[in-house]
Structure formats: C-alpha cells, structure tokens
Amino acid sequence: MLNVGILGAGRIGQVHAVNVAGNRESRLVAVSDVYAPAADALAKQYDATVRSSEEIIADPAIDAVLIATSTDTHSDLIEAAAAANKAILCEKPVDLSVDRARLCQSRTKEATRPIMVAFNRRFDPNFAALQKAAAGGEIGKTELLSITSFDPAPPPLEYIKVSGGLFRDMMIHDLDMATFLMGEAPVKISAVGSALVDPEIGVAGDVDTAVATLTYGDGRLAVIKNSRRAAYGYDQRVELLGSKGLLSLENIRESTISKATEKGVLSAKPEHFFLERYAQAYVVEWQAFVDAALHDTPVPATLQDGITALALADAAAQSAATGQPVALDL
Amino acid sequence: MLNVGILGAGRIGQVHAVNVAGNRESRLVAVSDVYAPAADALAKQYDATVRSSEEIIADPAIDAVLIATSTDTHSDLIEAAAAANKAILCEKPVDLSVDRARLCQSRTKEATRPIMVAFNRRFDPNFAALQKAAAGGEIGKTELLSITSFDPAPPPLEYIKVSGGLFRDMMIHDLDMATFLMGEAPVKISAVGSALVDPEIGVAGDVDTAVATLTYGDGRLAVIKNSRRAAYGYDQRVELLGSKGLLSLENIRESTISKATEKGVLSAKPEHFFLERYAQAYVVEWQAFVDAALHDTPVPATLQDGITALALADAAAQSAATGQPVALDL
Amino acid sequence: MLNVGILGAGRIGQVHAVNVAGNRESRLVAVSDVYAPAADALAKQYDATVRSSEEIIADPAIDAVLIATSTDTHSDLIEAAAAANKAILCEKPVDLSVDRARLCQSRTKEATRPIMVAFNRRFDPNFAALQKAAAGGEIGKTELLSITSFDPAPPPLEYIKVSGGLFRDMMIHDLDMATFLMGEAPVKISAVGSALVDPEIGVAGDVDTAVATLTYGDGRLAVIKNSRRAAYGYDQRVELLGSKGLLSLENIRESTISKATEKGVLSAKPEHFFLERYAQAYVVEWQAFVDAALHDTPVPATLQDGITALALADAAAQSAATGQPVALDL
Amino acid sequence: MLNVGILGAGRIGQVHAVNVAGNRESRLVAVSDVYAPAADALAKQYDATVRSSEEIIADPAIDAVLIATSTDTHSDLIEAAAAANKAILCEKPVDLSVDRARLCQSRTKEATRPIMVAFNRRFDPNFAALQKAAAGGEIGKTELLSITSFDPAPPPLEYIKVSGGLFRDMMIHDLDMATFLMGEAPVKISAVGSALVDPEIGVAGDVDTAVATLTYGDGRLAVIKNSRRAAYGYDQRVELLGSKGLLSLENIRESTISKATEKGVLSAKPEHFFLERYAQAYVVEWQAFVDAALHDTPVPATLQDGITALALADAAAQSAATGQPVALDL
Structure with a gap:
C-alpha cells in the first residue's frame, strides 16, 4: 500500500x-x-x-x-x-x-x-495504442506526424500571463506527444503564431493560434497545430504517415447518437475538455506511478522527458518570436 | 453497334x-x-x-x-x-x-x-461489390440479411392507386435485392404495414411503412424495412451478417464535407433520390444489356428474376393484408 | 447511507x-x-x-x-x-x-x-439520450424502430437449456428497449428464428438467430434482429425513424484509431461484450436505485416493466414456434 | 457551339x-x-x-x-x-x-x-462547396487552414527531374487551394522537405515529403502537408478552423461497403488517384471554361492565379533549400 x-x-x-x-x-x-x-x-x-x-x-x-x-x-x-x-x-x-x-x-x-512527470496523454489508451502500433512497425517506417490540438476556449488572461504562454503551457503536451510517437527529439523546430482568437492575448505578449514544424535527425517531419479555441470542443487528433500506411487517432464523441434530418446528419461533438477526454488517462497514469513505486516497473515519463518537452517549447516560442528556425541538440 | x-x-x-x-x-x-x-x-x-x-x-x-x-x-x-x-x-x-x-x-x-429486366440496383457498383463479397465467402456463411430502403417522400396518390402499392412498386426492388444477395428465393414471407406517413394512403388501400421478414429453405433470415418518407433523403442500406462477420453498405452522401460547431458535427445527407443515387447503376445496367446483346454475355437479371420478385411482392402484400405468413415455392 | x-x-x-x-x-x-x-x-x-x-x-x-x-x-x-x-x-x-x-x-x-428491475440498457447514457431525444420530439412522430442486437458468441449449451431460450434471455432486453423507446407495449408480435450458429442449439429446442416484428396500437412498427454470434463483437445499435428524421445509435468502438493501408481502412471493433459496453450503464443504474431508495425519486424500471418484457418474450417465442402472429393486451 | x-x-x-x-x-x-x-x-x-x-x-x-x-x-x-x-x-x-x-x-x-488556368481542384464539387461555406461565414472568421495532400506513389524519377520538383509540380495545387480558400495570398511562407520515400529523389535534388506553413497579412495561418507516397491511395483532405467551428473535407472512398470481422472494421480506401478523384472536377472545369467563352461568365482561375501559385511554389522551394522563411508580396 x-x-x-x-x-x-x-x-x-x-x-x-x-x-x-x-x-x-x-x-x-x-x-x-x-x-x-x-x-x-x-x-x-x-x-x-x-x-x-x-x-x-x-x-x-x-x-x-x-x-x-x-x-x-x-x-x-x-x-x-x-x-x-x-x-x-x-x-x-x-x-x-x-x-x-x-x-x-x-x-x-x-x-x-521513482520521479515521474505527469504527461497524462501518454497514458490515454488511444494514444498509448497508437504509439505501440507505430513502434511495432504497423505502418512501416514513420515519416510524417501531424498533431491537431485545440482547446475549446482560451483560459483567463491572468493564467496566460503566468503560464509561460501557449508554447509552454499548451503545445508542451503536443511536443511531448511528438517525442513519444517519433521515439526521439527533433533536431530543428520552426514555429509561427498569431493572436487571432483574442487580441488581448496578443497584447499580453502571447499567441493563441500556432503551427510548429519539427525536423528529426533522419529527415522525418512533424507538424503541430494549436488553437486556444474550437467552438465544437476539445480537438485532440493525431495522424502518422508511414511507408506502409497511415495511423489516425480520432476524437471521442460525447455520444454515439446521430440525427439525420433535412438539414443533414448531426452527430455529437468531441468530449468537451481534458477532464472528460483524459479521465481514463489519469487513472492509468496513477496506476503506472503506483506500479513504479511499489513494483519497480520502469518510469514511463521521466524528468528527462519533462526537460525535453520544455526545451522544445522554449525553442518553439523563440522561433515564433524571431521568425527563424531553431536548431536543437537534446 | x-x-x-x-x-x-x-x-x-x-x-x-x-x-x-x-x-x-x-x-x-x-x-x-x-x-x-x-x-x-x-x-x-x-x-x-x-x-x-x-x-x-x-x-x-x-x-x-x-x-x-x-x-x-x-x-x-x-x-x-x-x-x-x-x-x-x-x-x-x-x-x-x-x-x-x-x-x-x-x-x-x-x-x-436477351430478355433482361431492369433491376437497376443489381448494377450499382456498391451493391454489386457487396453481392460479390458475400458470394465469395468473405463473411463465411450468410445468416441474416437486413435491407433498409426509405424513399425521401411519398409519390402522388394517383400513382399509388395504379402502382400496385408499396409492396409491388417499392419493396419489389428490395425483394429482388434479397434474392440477389442471398442467392435464392425465400420459402416464407411475413409482412406488416401501416399508413403512418399519410392517412390518405391508407384510405387508398395501401401502406407507407412496412416490414417484411423472409425465411429461406435452410433457415437463413432476411428483413426488409420500407418507408415512403425519410426527411433526410433516399436511404438505401444493407447489412449482411455471416458466420465470420458483417458486411455493411452505407449511403452515398451529397458531399464529404462536415461542419463542427457548438451544436455538433453536421455532415451531408444521403444523395436525394434514385436518379442521383443510381445514376451510375443505370450506366452499368445499360452496358450489361449491350454486352448481352452484342457479345453474348449472360443476362444478369432475367424474366424469371422479375417473376420471382413480383411473386414475393404479392406474397408480402397478402401477408400484410391477412396477418398471416405466406409460404412460397419459387 | x-x-x-x-x-x-x-x-x-x-x-x-x-x-x-x-x-x-x-x-x-x-x-x-x-x-x-x-x-x-x-x-x-x-x-x-x-x-x-x-x-x-x-x-x-x-x-x-x-x-x-x-x-x-x-x-x-x-x-x-x-x-x-x-x-x-x-x-x-x-x-x-x-x-x-x-x-x-x-x-x-x-x-x-422501491422495487426495481435491472434493465441495464435503459441506463446506458447513449440509450437514455436516444429515448429522451425521441420523447422530446426531435424527429417528430416516431414511426419505425429497428434494434440490432448480436452477442459476440453463444453461451454454453447448459445455459441455453435453463435460460428460457433466446427470446427470454436475450431478446427480452431488446423487447424492453422497444417499450422504453416507443413509450408503450405493442399489440402484436410476430417472430421467426433458426438455429444457424450451432445446430446443437436447435437440438436443444432453441434458436440462435431471430427476427421479431412488433406492431403498436397506432400502427407504428418495430423490428428486432438477434444473433448469438457476431465475429466482430457485441453489436448493439438502434435506429428510430420519425416523421422528421432518423435517430441512430452506433456501437462504441474499442479505440478511435484507424489504420489505412493498401488493404483498406481498418478501424476498431465494437466493445466486446456487455461487461465492457454497459460498464457505465451499471454505475448509472445503481445510482438510480440509490436515488429511489434514499431520495424518493421515481423507480425507472418497475416490476411491471419486467412483466411486460417477459410477456413479450413469451409471445415472441410462441410466434416463432407456431409461425403465427400473437396478439397482446399488456 | x-x-x-x-x-x-x-x-x-x-x-x-x-x-x-x-x-x-x-x-x-x-x-x-x-x-x-x-x-x-x-x-x-x-x-x-x-x-x-x-x-x-x-x-x-x-x-x-x-x-x-x-x-x-x-x-x-x-x-x-x-x-x-x-x-x-x-x-x-x-x-x-x-x-x-x-x-x-x-x-x-x-x-x-478568356484566358483560364486549369486548377482542377477548384472545380471539384466538394472543394467548391467548402470554399463557398467558408466565404459565406459558416464558421465565422477563418483562422487556421490545414491541407493534407498525398499522392499514392511517386512519379518516375525522369519526371521529377524536369517537373520543377515537389513544390512546383505537386504542392502548387495545394498552394492554389490555400489562396482559393483563404481568399488571398500569404505574406510569408516557410517550408521543410526531406527525401524519405526514395533516396534517389534526394539525389536528384528534390524532396518527397514536405510541410509548408503560410502566414497571411492579418496573422491567419495555413499548413500544407505533402507526401509522394500514401500506401492507401490519393489522400486529399482539408480542414479549416474558424471562430465558430471547423469545416472538414474528407476523401471519397472507393465504395461505401465495410466489413466487420474479428480483425476490426475494414472500409474502402480513398479513390486511387487524380483521374478518379477529380473526374467530376474536370467536367465542371470544362463547363466553366465554356461558360466563360460563350456566355461571358467570369474566369474562375486566371493567369494571375497561376502566377500566384507559381510564386508561392518558388518561395516554398527556396525556404526548404535555405532553411529560412521567405517574405512575399503578391
């Protein structure tokens, strides 16, 4: 116990x-x-x-x-x-x-x-299965990763002012996911960002819409798309193209019901936000920690993973600010 | 020529x-x-x-x-x-x-x-592929067929009065499709019908909503659902359960675009009616007739197929009228 | 407490x-x-x-x-x-x-x-939402209900011999769901069944594949399709056609991942069986019972509901055995 | 005539x-x-x-x-x-x-x-409807565009050597689509590319996998992903995020049939390549030209559109070669 x-x-x-x-x-x-x-x-x-x-x-x-x-x-x-x-x-x-x-x-x-960093998405059964499928060679050699990650609505401005900004508080999850799925850290990152959702976010020195492109040592590529606002809820999707096919991870919908009328076929929105979407991930994450603490299983997200993600977020922020790609050696 | x-x-x-x-x-x-x-x-x-x-x-x-x-x-x-x-x-x-x-x-x-009967749906590439997959054993032995066939809106009452009614002018297509997909005619049919869409259809002696259940000689089953009205368009779907799986044929949508908003995810309706949905089927059907007439290929829908479908429609109408199943020997 | x-x-x-x-x-x-x-x-x-x-x-x-x-x-x-x-x-x-x-x-x-009967599916969030949508008039007047309910594999023969058979141990759930969704019991039921999955089931006097058609007092129709075997898992779907549209309830998949390769696009199977599929339903069901017992909320599934479902199952079994429709007055 | x-x-x-x-x-x-x-x-x-x-x-x-x-x-x-x-x-x-x-x-x-340039995708009914929906404000103000465009297999090396390379022969379509959907040309483009599919393509001085990020004058963003190889066929999708929602354009599948087995649910691949996928677009494109030539309707894709797309392709190629973003004034 x-x-x-x-x-x-x-x-x-x-x-x-x-x-x-x-x-x-x-x-x-x-x-x-x-x-x-x-x-x-x-x-x-x-x-x-x-x-x-x-x-x-x-x-x-x-x-x-x-x-x-x-x-x-x-x-x-x-x-x-x-x-x-x-x-x-x-x-x-x-x-x-x-x-x-x-x-x-x-x-x-x-x-x-054990010292473990709480990258909850790694423990989501869908993301974990995707990583396993990619690592297991189900689509051959991975070549191009695409992560879509939109929040339903921006956080309060006060939060943005202390959070480190979009790249460090939001994209950091996607940067860690990229490392998790590609199996290594990139050697170059290039990012752009704009304050399109709320001009006040721009006044506060941050962006709310951003795209980052990651290049890996062997030329593989990844792209991350972020927005602080998706009117339809929390959008968390991944596509990974490999030499033999494409793995896609779709959102979980709020229900499996659809309604067809003269206006079209209306189906449910994605689960609203991280508390709903990653509820099971938090359970699995805690179990993984318990297993590491009590049963000596390997720590699945280390301090080094936390440092890597943070360094990538810093580099993305720097690239977006300067307009220049940033080389990395992680 | x-x-x-x-x-x-x-x-x-x-x-x-x-x-x-x-x-x-x-x-x-x-x-x-x-x-x-x-x-x-x-x-x-x-x-x-x-x-x-x-x-x-x-x-x-x-x-x-x-x-x-x-x-x-x-x-x-x-x-x-x-x-x-x-x-x-x-x-x-x-x-x-x-x-x-x-x-x-x-x-x-x-x-x-060649004398050929124009059962257009047999020539639709999707239905034809479904038949081929089933006949090719892709789901093992077929056991339970389900056909959903809804028109977008009822025809004029005048038409209904001379058409022979729902079973003979509408379900006849699905009865032929059942024979096409199951590879033989059933030995028993049981049907129920109601005038729910338009009471005038009931006054005219017909039904506008109906379900027929077909039993085959070896115990296999099929069910056909018909309605004269689907607010969302022409609904033409099939599911075929076999010992090793399920084959499903979905509608073709008017577009591949969807729109996610705070109300949900809205995608396109099925193609509106038979002229759109079976446009390609009519092309293929005509080619099949030309091939039979000019190149001696087998006639893919014979006078006998037409008689079988008609006899099934008669039996379904009789069952719906009497409340009793009708045995068949076709 | x-x-x-x-x-x-x-x-x-x-x-x-x-x-x-x-x-x-x-x-x-x-x-x-x-x-x-x-x-x-x-x-x-x-x-x-x-x-x-x-x-x-x-x-x-x-x-x-x-x-x-x-x-x-x-x-x-x-x-x-x-x-x-x-x-x-x-x-x-x-x-x-x-x-x-x-x-x-x-x-x-x-x-x-409170005396409550454990019809777990009524408490599944998707089924409950479907019922609410239908009762709320979202598709106008309901006209034609279709329930697909396939188990992944048949139970042991010993179970079938004491369970009352497919209609009383399996279709009873779907018959209750029909009552739940249509808001009343039918006045007529007609059923057919065959032993296609396992001849031994037939020897034991039961069927493993069945279709029942229900007619309501106002002419509305419902059809239930059952099979003891679906190679792809537990298939639990509903479609409800109304004057203004169609409500559809799809399966929950084991994951939201798909893999596109030269063979096609492979997505996950439905959740395997009732323990997985209705895990949340059991939680909600228990909460509903606790609420009734401690907080005097209405009992959402009564002894009468249990009797109605059982009487429908008896009638379906009788119809399948005799080949005749059975009139009901529930 | x-x-x-x-x-x-x-x-x-x-x-x-x-x-x-x-x-x-x-x-x-x-x-x-x-x-x-x-x-x-x-x-x-x-x-x-x-x-x-x-x-x-x-x-x-x-x-x-x-x-x-x-x-x-x-x-x-x-x-x-x-x-x-x-x-x-x-x-x-x-x-x-x-x-x-x-x-x-x-x-x-x-x-x-009329002098018209044959950007066929603009005439595809799905892409045209997407453009109309976006321009009509269906998702509010557009903010972030994402284009996925993968060919099924690379062209012969001989073609690549004279085509101008991936950016000028392949991405040019997507660059034009971005202009079409965003309603203007970007002010900055940044691109990366690698030869991952075939090293010989790299030896020939070209890339086969690429990502370009476009920034518009008002800060809006677009990202284009290209690969010369998708094992599952021609992948042509678009997502457009706006202040009120997301428009998505999916592939057209080779059929609407799916097969559920113990391995999962297998559905059809996208239509294989541009001749199939854009067959209707070519018909509409020609009609648009005939209308312009005979009936004085506006030319829907002008010489200027052709020059804009080419300049964007040049800039993307330059960015990928130098590792630096390229500013544009089109």
Whole structure:
C-alpha cells in the first residue's frame, strides 16, 4: 500500500485525488495547499489530514508525493521530496526554466525512488495504442506526424500571463506527444503564431493560434497545430504517415447518437475538455506511478522527458518570436 | 453497334436515353410514347425519330428495344418484341399479375436474343461489390440479411392507386435485392404495414411503412424495412451478417464535407433520390444489356428474376393484408 | 447511507458489487451465495460479511437487497425482501413464468420501498439520450424502430437449456428497449428464428438467430434482429425513424484509431461484450436505485416493466414456434 | 457551339478530350501533339483532325484552344493563341519561371477572350462547396487552414527531374487551394522537405515529403502537408478552423461497403488517384471554361492565379533549400 500526500489541492490535485483514493494499492493520507480552504475541502472528502508541504515531505509514514502546486515551486519540491526518499509524481511542466529543471535533475540524480512527470496523454489508451502500433512497425517506417490540438476556449488572461504562454503551457503536451510517437527529439523546430482568437492575448505578449514544424535527425517531419479555441470542443487528433500506411487517432464523441434530418446528419461533438477526454488517462497514469513505486516497473515519463518537452517549447516560442528556425541538440 | 428504340419517353425512359446515346456501342434511333410531345422532346434531344411502338418493333434495322412504358403494356410489348427478334430490356415490374408474367415468360421461351429486366440496383457498383463479397465467402456463411430502403417522400396518390402499392412498386426492388444477395428465393414471407406517413394512403388501400421478414429453405433470415418518407433523403442500406462477420453498405452522401460547431458535427445527407443515387447503376445496367446483346454475355437479371420478385411482392402484400405468413415455392 | 446485501455472488453480482462499494451513498455489508467460495471471495474483496439470503433479508440493519441469484428464486426473494421492507433491485427476468411474476407483483403491491428491475440498457447514457431525444420530439412522430442486437458468441449449451431460450434471455432486453423507446407495449408480435450458429442449439429446442416484428396500437412498427454470434463483437445499435428524421445509435468502438493501408481502412471493433459496453450503464443504474431508495425519486424500471418484457418474450417465442402472429393486451 | 483544338494529346489532354466531346456546347475539332501517334489516336477517337499547334491557332474556325503540352511551351502558346483571339484553357503551371509567366501575362493583357488556368481542384464539387461555406461565414472568421495532400506513389524519377520538383509540380495545387480558400495570398511562407520515400529523389535534388506553413497579412495561418507516397491511395483532405467551428473535407472512398470481422472494421480506401478523384472536377472545369467563352461568365482561375501559385511554389522551394522563411508580396 502506497501512502500518498498531495501537494496542491487545486483543479488538477482534485483530479488526481479521486484516483489516488480509488486505487487499491494507494491511500490518500495528507493534503497541503497554500489556500487553506482548498486543502480542507479535499482532505475532508477523502478522510485525509491537512498539513504543510514540508510536514508531508518530512513524514516517514508517507511513501509518495504528488506535486500539483504552482509551477514555480515544482523544482524545489521535487528536490526536497527526493531528499526525503519519496516516490514523486510531478505535474508538468517541471519548471518554466530549462536550466532550473536541469539543475533539479542533477540534484536528484542519486534518487532511488521513482520521479515521474505527469504527461497524462501518454497514458490515454488511444494514444498509448497508437504509439505501440507505430513502434511495432504497423505502418512501416514513420515519416510524417501531424498533431491537431485545440482547446475549446482560451483560459483567463491572468493564467496566460503566468503560464509561460501557449508554447509552454499548451503545445508542451503536443511536443511531448511528438517525442513519444517519433521515439526521439527533433533536431530543428520552426514555429509561427498569431493572436487571432483574442487580441488581448496578443497584447499580453502571447499567441493563441500556432503551427510548429519539427525536423528529426533522419529527415522525418512533424507538424503541430494549436488553437486556444474550437467552438465544437476539445480537438485532440493525431495522424502518422508511414511507408506502409497511415495511423489516425480520432476524437471521442460525447455520444454515439446521430440525427439525420433535412438539414443533414448531426452527430455529437468531441468530449468537451481534458477532464472528460483524459479521465481514463489519469487513472492509468496513477496506476503506472503506483506500479513504479511499489513494483519497480520502469518510469514511463521521466524528468528527462519533462526537460525535453520544455526545451522544445522554449525553442518553439523563440522561433515564433524571431521568425527563424531553431536548431536543437537534446 | 446496337440500334435501339425506346418505348416510353417518361422519366425513366429519359434516364435510359442518355446512357443509350452515351454508350459507344449503342445508338438511340427511335422513340415512342402515347403522349406525343414527350416522344418529340426526347427524340429531338438525341436526333432520333418518333414512331409508334409497333413501328419500332417491326423495323428490322432496330436491334433492341427498351420498354419504359406503363406496366400494363410490358407483357404485350415483350412478347411482340421477342417475336420480332429484338433484344429486350424491360423496366420492372414485368407485370402486376404474376400469372400474366409467367405467360409472357412461356410465350418468349424460344427467344434467342436477351430478355433482361431492369433491376437497376443489381448494377450499382456498391451493391454489386457487396453481392460479390458475400458470394465469395468473405463473411463465411450468410445468416441474416437486413435491407433498409426509405424513399425521401411519398409519390402522388394517383400513382399509388395504379402502382400496385408499396409492396409491388417499392419493396419489389428490395425483394429482388434479397434474392440477389442471398442467392435464392425465400420459402416464407411475413409482412406488416401501416399508413403512418399519410392517412390518405391508407384510405387508398395501401401502406407507407412496412416490414417484411423472409425465411429461406435452410433457415437463413432476411428483413426488409420500407418507408415512403425519410426527411433526410433516399436511404438505401444493407447489412449482411455471416458466420465470420458483417458486411455493411452505407449511403452515398451529397458531399464529404462536415461542419463542427457548438451544436455538433453536421455532415451531408444521403444523395436525394434514385436518379442521383443510381445514376451510375443505370450506366452499368445499360452496358450489361449491350454486352448481352452484342457479345453474348449472360443476362444478369432475367424474366424469371422479375417473376420471382413480383411473386414475393404479392406474397408480402397478402401477408400484410391477412396477418398471416405466406409460404412460397419459387 | 444505504446498507446493501447482495444475494448471488456470480458474474452479475460481482458487476454490481463494485458499484455498490464505489457509490458514496451505499455500502456493501453482506453477501450470500449457494456456492460458498463465491460468497467468500466477493465478501472478502469488499470487507462484507457472508450470510444466507434469509439472514440478510431478516437483518433490520440492511436497507436494500440486490437479487442476482438464479432466475427461479427471484419471485420468492422479491416477496420475502418486500415483506421485510427492503428496497429491492432484482436482475431480469423477474421470473420465467409471467403468471408467477404477476403473482409476485400482486403480493408486493403494498410495498412502500422501491422495487426495481435491472434493465441495464435503459441506463446506458447513449440509450437514455436516444429515448429522451425521441420523447422530446426531435424527429417528430416516431414511426419505425429497428434494434440490432448480436452477442459476440453463444453461451454454453447448459445455459441455453435453463435460460428460457433466446427470446427470454436475450431478446427480452431488446423487447424492453422497444417499450422504453416507443413509450408503450405493442399489440402484436410476430417472430421467426433458426438455429444457424450451432445446430446443437436447435437440438436443444432453441434458436440462435431471430427476427421479431412488433406492431403498436397506432400502427407504428418495430423490428428486432438477434444473433448469438457476431465475429466482430457485441453489436448493439438502434435506429428510430420519425416523421422528421432518423435517430441512430452506433456501437462504441474499442479505440478511435484507424489504420489505412493498401488493404483498406481498418478501424476498431465494437466493445466486446456487455461487461465492457454497459460498464457505465451499471454505475448509472445503481445510482438510480440509490436515488429511489434514499431520495424518493421515481423507480425507472418497475416490476411491471419486467412483466411486460417477459410477456413479450413469451409471445415472441410462441410466434416463432407456431409461425403465427400473437396478439397482446399488456 | 465552341469549336476546340487540343494542343497536347498526352494523359491530361485525353482527360479533357472526353469532356470537350461530351459537352453539349463544345466540339473537339482538332488535336496536335509532337508525338504523332498520340495525336492520331486521340483525333481518331473523337473524329477530329490532326494538325500542328500553329495550324490550330491560325484556324479562324477554331474558337478555343486547350493547352496540354509540356510546361516549357505554355507561355509561347498562350501568347500565340491570345494574339489569334482564341479563348484559352491552359494546364498548370503557366510556366516554371515566374518572370516568364508575368511576361506572358503582360503580353496578353489586351486579350478580350478568356484566358483560364486549369486548377482542377477548384472545380471539384466538394472543394467548391467548402470554399463557398467558408466565404459565406459558416464558421465565422477563418483562422487556421490545414491541407493534407498525398499522392499514392511517386512519379518516375525522369519526371521529377524536369517537373520543377515537389513544390512546383505537386504542392502548387495545394498552394492554389490555400489562396482559393483563404481568399488571398500569404505574406510569408516557410517550408521543410526531406527525401524519405526514395533516396534517389534526394539525389536528384528534390524532396518527397514536405510541410509548408503560410502566414497571411492579418496573422491567419495555413499548413500544407505533402507526401509522394500514401500506401492507401490519393489522400486529399482539408480542414479549416474558424471562430465558430471547423469545416472538414474528407476523401471519397472507393465504395461505401465495410466489413466487420474479428480483425476490426475494414472500409474502402480513398479513390486511387487524380483521374478518379477529380473526374467530376474536370467536367465542371470544362463547363466553366465554356461558360466563360460563350456566355461571358467570369474566369474562375486566371493567369494571375497561376502566377500566384507559381510564386508561392518558388518561395516554398527556396525556404526548404535555405532553411529560412521567405517574405512575399503578391
């Protein structure tokens, strides 16, 4: 049994809490949050105690911590928890600074317990099956990857101002997915972006619509399309062209019902947003962490994966800002 | 080169005329119609002459006749044309009376030129491919056939009063399709019908919504669903369950465009009606007739097929009227 | 909090147990089974006690019983539990004898706690949404219902010999769904069936492939297609034609991935069988029962619904055996 | 009636010939080709005469010429035919040199008869409907266009060596489509390409897999993905994201049949290549030219459109070669 403390009781902490509590091999024992009412509410819901993050990390009866605090605290908490010999699942991004994330990696390199980064999409059964099919050679040699990733609506401007921007808070998922599916990091990235959805996003120095093109060492290509707005919901699709065919991953619809009338055939929209779309992914992700912590299975998304994705996001942001491609050596 | 006379210049005669004229091996030379302006218009369009049906049949320079007149004249014209040694393509049904159709078959049994019945759907590339797949064992032994066949809107009441009713003018196509796909005629048929679309259809003694269940000699089953109205257009689908899988034939849509909005994903309706849906079937059907007439290929839809379909339609109508299943020996 | 005893620890009892235990307002406290190891295993898994059905029913601390025993015990257990003032969720069918089920209904008519029959498909979000759309007039007046319901593979012959046969153990679900979607019971039913999948099923006096046609009082029609075998998995689809359009409910696929190669485009099969396909339906069903038991919401599937479905199944079996339609007055 | 001469009796000339002959308002009267047997065969098929291009252009009885010769002759022939007052339909590209094409435009600017460039995809009913839907505001303001365009297999190396390469012979279609759908030319283009399908293509100085990103004056974005090989056939799809939704254009499948087995659900591949996929587009294109020539309707694809597409192709090729984005002022 894995005794777990959750650091950060906000939206994503709550998403994880239900899986920590629902898993047969883990138990939610403690919760922390700088905003006390959030910690109280979450702790009460699962009969857990409220403590500070420091107290949780210091408690030898707690085996693992799930870091779901604000990004600027991630590196410090990882380092403290690793020093206290905890198994660690940390939300992405590891940090907004690649240098700081690398320092964190260096400082925790002696850790003997798993340190895992929460790239939830890798654990979605569909994405996982796609990766497996591609890696298994079902379409021969992969050549051209295309990721479509649109949010239903932009986040609040306040969030955008601190999130690191579209490339670091949104495209980072797709950049990690590209690495996951292509099996390696690209050697060059080129990106363009515009503020088309909301001019205020542009005023805030960010973009809301973007395209990035990735070139791999052997010439393979990938393209990522992002928009902060899709009127029809959360659009999460992938196409991967190989020498022997094309693998396509479609959205999950809200229902399997369609209605044919004189206007046409109306079918359901995609599931609305990540909480719905990736509900099962969060369950599988937590199980993968539990397996790594209790049963020594390999960590499926490492600190290095987090650093790679962040470095790619930085490079994409730089390319979009300068209009020049950025070479990478990851 | 096949010199062709078209008997009947109405809608279906016009459908055929374009294919007779467009085929490299056939030429439209004469047209007849009891309504002179119709004959004139069609003849003018294709540089053909207007003559009576008798004159066309009597002309030794004409090799083939296409019978697209009213149903009550079909048997007489087939017999006359066969006696004149014409190749014959006759629109369905052969007759509204099975007995009369059988007499026609008996009287033309010595004919040396092809006599073909125009079951257009057999020639549709999709239906033909489905039949081939089933006959080729792609789903093992066939067990359960399901045909969905809805018209976009009911015909005029006047038509219904002389057409023989839903079973003889509409379901007859599906009954023939069942025979085509199952490879034999059923031994029992049970049908129910209601006037739900338009009460006036009920007053006229017909139904507009019907279901027929067919049982084959070896226990295999088929079900046919008919409605005179589908708000979304012409619905023509088939499913065939076999021991190793299911073959499904979907509608052809008016376009391949879809539009995703906050209301859902709207895609195009099926092609509206038979002129659109079976445009290519009519081309292939005519080619099959030309091949039979000029190149001695087998006649793919015979007088016997026409009689079988008509007998099945009669039995379905009888079952719906009496509430009792009807045994068949075709 | 609803304290629950599960009577019957077989497959379906286990399906329910996870939801009883997982629901925030219910608690699994006791389990019974004539086969002691099954009861022990299930009880141990959820920290429940093992007792006899009689003991569970007699325990005033238990608020509700879930009857998942063999069908021949259902009526007796319902009556005993109702007499003991329990809320009751009973698996279908209520009984294999309509008379016995009606007696059970009569004997429990004074019960003040909910008695609910477990027609799981009514609670599936897709079926529920379809019913709501139809009842809400989204396609105008409903006219023609079509239900496709194929199991992936036949059950063991031993099961078929005691189950009441295809019409009572399999089509009963579809007959209830027809009542649910059409809003009333039919006045006539006609059915045909054959043993095509396995001749031994025929030897055992049952069929494995069947079609039933239902006629409603106002002339509306429904058709149900059943097969014990679909090589591609569990096929659960519905189409409902109305005056203004068609509602279609498609299968849920095992994944949203497709692979295009020179052979064609291969997409995933339907979810394999009812445990997968209706996993969510069981959760919703249990919540509906908890709501009825604790919050006095209406019982969404009553003893009367169970009797209606059983009477329809009897009539379908009779029609298939005699070759004659059966009139109904339900 | 439009009397037409076809210059060039190769594959694309033959594609057009059937439509010239089949159109009620045009007549194929003369054919030229530097390879005499090709001209003879085509002329014979349609009862046309064989002449030199110069003779055809000089013949006052010929109203229009269709230029389907090798690209290096297009500009000269356009100029000569315009000087002879012919209506002109010229295959794309206008020229491999933008400067030469501009000179041609300048030299023919006084022409009073239509000069049209054969961008066939604009006339495909699906693409045309998509453009109309976007221009009509069905998805609000367009923001992000994505074009997928894969050929089934690479052309012979000999063709690639003279075609101008992937960007000028293949992507040019997609670049024109982007202009057609976005309603204007972009201000910046960035492209990458690799030889992944066949290393020999790389040795010949070309690429076979490419991605181009287009930026419009108002920040809108478009991305084009090309591959010379798709094992499953000709892949021609478009997605256009707007402020109110997404328009998607899917492939046309070879059939509407699918087969569900234990391996999954297999449906048909896309239509194999452009002759099948755009057969109807060629018919509509020719009608549009006839309408412009006989009925003074606007020319739907002008010399300027041809120059724009060529300039975009040049810029994409330059970007892919230098690794730098290219600014445009078209």
